Amino acid sequence: MSIDNRNFGEAAGSVFYGPDEKQITLDIDKGISHLLLIEKPSVSDLIDLNSLAINSISKSALIAALIHKISSDKNQFPWDIVKLPEPIKINSSFTVCISDPETMLEEIKNSAYPIIKIKLGFDGDEKVVEGLKNIPGKVIRIDANSGWSVEKAEKMIYYLNKLGVEIVEQPTSIEFINEWKNLGNSGKVLLFVDEGLNNLNDYYKVADFVDGINVKLSKSGGIIAAKDICRQARKDKIKVMLGCMVESSIGISQAVYLSSMADYFDLDGPILLKNDISSDIKYDMENISVDSNIIGGPKIEKQYLKI
Secondary structure, three states: OEOOOOOEOOOOOOOOOOOOHHHHHHHHHHHHHHHOOOOOOOHHHHHHHHOOOOOHHHHHHHHHHHHHHHHHHHOOOHHHHOOOOOOOOEEEOEEEOOOOHHHHHHHHHHOOOOEEEEEOOOOOHHHHHHHHHHOOOOEEEEEOOOOOOHHHHHHHHHHHHHOOOOEEEOOOOHHHHHHHHHOOOOOOOEEEEOOOOOOHHHHHHHHHHOOEEEEEHHHHOOHHHHHHHHHHHHHOOOEEEEEOOOOOOOOOHHHHHOHHHOOEEEOOHHHHOOOOOOOOEEEEOOEEEEOHHHOOOOOOOHHHOOO
């Protein structure tokens, strides 16, 4: 979406979590109507937009578009608009999704990516974990997607610790988060929360029970709110991962601008697409960088524009 057909944001929804496409579109239209009343947008308008009563996915897209417009108008890098350092040293994981265990293990073994995030939380978990013993040389992170009971999480984390797994994300549903401190105390694996973390108030509810948080800007409503969450987490010595939906490099752009406030990155959304619609955020295997043309935000390549 765009306010001016030159500077863009992206609303990457979730079929599982909602809202639906109709609501996303209605809220984007509401936000655009709000922004069209502003003659010369400034940072204060970003703050106002952040408080607009619309869903977080639409809000994130609108905030991205507004940041990119201000960046273009002022001829400044987008991260400078929100007073953040230049993005450097962004190394993303690559996701292996749930299928049959043999296929997953083959994909992990043959992947050229050094950092692998494995989706678990199904009846093949044990086979996948057992097979990891035969795949050296990879940094392994696990996302259980709330798929384990407390008892299974304790068992799985015990074995994952032995394998040197770096991170386990969302081992159980959020309702059992007060048990997490008892799950990982036998090793070095870090437990990260994702589901249930949408805003700063959510962070305060979970911070005492986790080693880290996965901040997705579509869930937080964009870089203004996400920056507040990351700042508090760093103050509390909680690790920060920046994640994404399946979205283009326009969608992950705000996470790239926020990268100086994170420790880990799960920003493989654009490389999971058949075609990325922009090339101004560069992927060189796990390494993510920004093009010198990034002022005004990532541009949509001509063949993907509908005029």
